Amino acid sequence: MLIWIIFAVMTGASVFALLWPLGRGRSLAFADVGDATSLYRAQLGEIDRDLARRLIGPVEAEAARAEAARRLLRASGDDAAPAGETESSLRRRRASSALALSCVPLLALLVYGAYGSPAKPDQPLAARLQADPSRQDFALALARIETHLAANPSDGKGWSVIAPVYMRLNRYDDAATAFAAAIRHGEASAEAYAGLGEARALAAGGVVTAAARESFAGALRVDPKNARARFFLAIGQEQDGDAPGAIASLRALLDEAAADAPWTQTVRQRLARLEAETGAGGIAALPPAEQQAAIRGMVEGLSARLKAGGGTLPEWTRLIRSQVVLGDKVAARESLAMARERLAQEASAAAALDALAGELALKETAP
Structure with missing residues (x-):
């Protein structure tokens, strides 16, 4: 008034x-x-x-x-x-x-x-000036950091700051480049290696590629208990068709985790799904010959489901890896060709499947 x-x-x-x-x-x-x-x-x-x-x-x-x-x-x-x-x-x-x-x-x-807005409360100038830094335009701040790094490409600290930002923006290729630059310029921490591996895996559609595994291995050399690296390597075991090994790795990760670790729920969900798919963990208790037969049965079931229609890049990748582990490269090449056909509309799928074919030596050689 x-x-x-x-x-x-x-x-x-x-x-x-x-x-x-x-x-x-x-x-x-x-x-x-x-x-x-x-x-x-x-x-x-x-x-x-x-x-x-x-x-x-x-x-x-x-x-x-x-x-x-x-x-x-x-x-x-x-x-x-x-x-x-x-x-x-x-x-x-x-x-x-x-x-x-x-x-x-x-x-x-x-x-x-x-x-007008006569009922809107006033905002004194001092309050506006105090609030402005926390409301800084995110795009402008990101552009400033990118400009700084373009002029100072050896600033490892700057690369380590911007890399997680790229991850949150789903710019996985840029994040991988930033993590690699941070490691190259003196920020070679376990988290930097793990971040690089995660960025490479997500850029490949969730497939833990050979390059991603190499990054996760680097993280474990710096810190053998790094949770992110161990989690993604367990996913890599699952994609290779080694379900018992993936289950064992996830269980070990949970056993060593702190009670209030924020990532344990994600690990538990992954473990529960994997155990459900493999018969509640019964495969690990079977004799080796029966384990092999059970795994082959699961791979054949996955193959039949994907050939019937649909399927994501991680599912096709898991099938191809499993067929290679079982020694059936002929079936793996057939699955690879079918995956290329089914995923032709996905921009990143072709590059991921090419990388997978090179990693597993599935590329056809000229006679």
């Missing part, structure tokens, strides 16, 4: 300041004309004295009198009330001026009430 009182006082003062000269315009004009006449007479006396003392000649004196007369005419024409203006016309002029000056703030108030 106080702000509206302040606005009302300010508006009234402004209107009064504009109307006051209009109310006193006539008397002020007459006073100004009288002052101009007195000044004109004083100038004429000064000109006569200068002429008597021969400081100026007759021609200069006449020119000075003419200039003084012109000044008097200008003063009388500018300040005096318009010729022929009556008292009633002067009142009408003042009334119309008052009406115009009153309508402007009233119209502004009506427009603000209709289209």
Whole structure:
């Protein structure tokens, strides 16, 4: 409510300041004309004295009198009330001026009430200045970091900062490049190696490629307990068709995890799904020959399902790897060809399948 009182006082003062000269315009004009006449007479006396003392000649004196007369005419024409203006016309002029000056703030108030936000709380300048850094434009900040790194490509710390940002933006190829640059320029931590491996795996559609495995191995050389590297290597075991090994790796990871580790739920979900697919972990308890038969049965079931239709890149990758592990490269090549056909619309699938074929030595050699 106080702000509206302040606005009302300010508006009234402004209107009064504009109307006051209009109310006193006539008397002020007459006073100004009288002052101009007195000044004109004083100038004429000064000109006569200068002429008597021969400081100026007759021609200069006449020119000075003419200039003084012109000044008097200008003063009388500018300040005096318009010729022929009556008292009633002067009142009408003042009334119309008052009406115009009153309508402007009233119209502004009506427009603000209709289209403004009078109920919205104020935000002092100090609060806005304090809040601005936390609301900095993310795209602008990212562009500044990228510009800095373009000018300073050896800034390992900068690369290690921007790499996780690329991961959150799903820019996996850029994240892999950033993690590799961070490692190359002195930030060779276990998390950097693990981040590089994860970026490479996600860029390949979730397939733990040979390059990704190499990165995860680097993370474990720095920190043998690195959870992210161990988790993705377990996924790699699963994709290779080694379900018992993947289950054992995930169980070991959970056994060594802290009780409040935020990633344990993800590991438990993966383990539960894998155990469900392999008969609740019963394969691990079977004799080696029976394990092999059980695994082959699961691979054949996966193959039949994918050939029937659908299938994602990770599923096709798991099938191809499993067939290679079982020693059936003919079936693996057939699955590879079918995967290329089924996933032809996915931009990243072709490159991932080419990399997989090279890794597993499935490329056909020319006769």
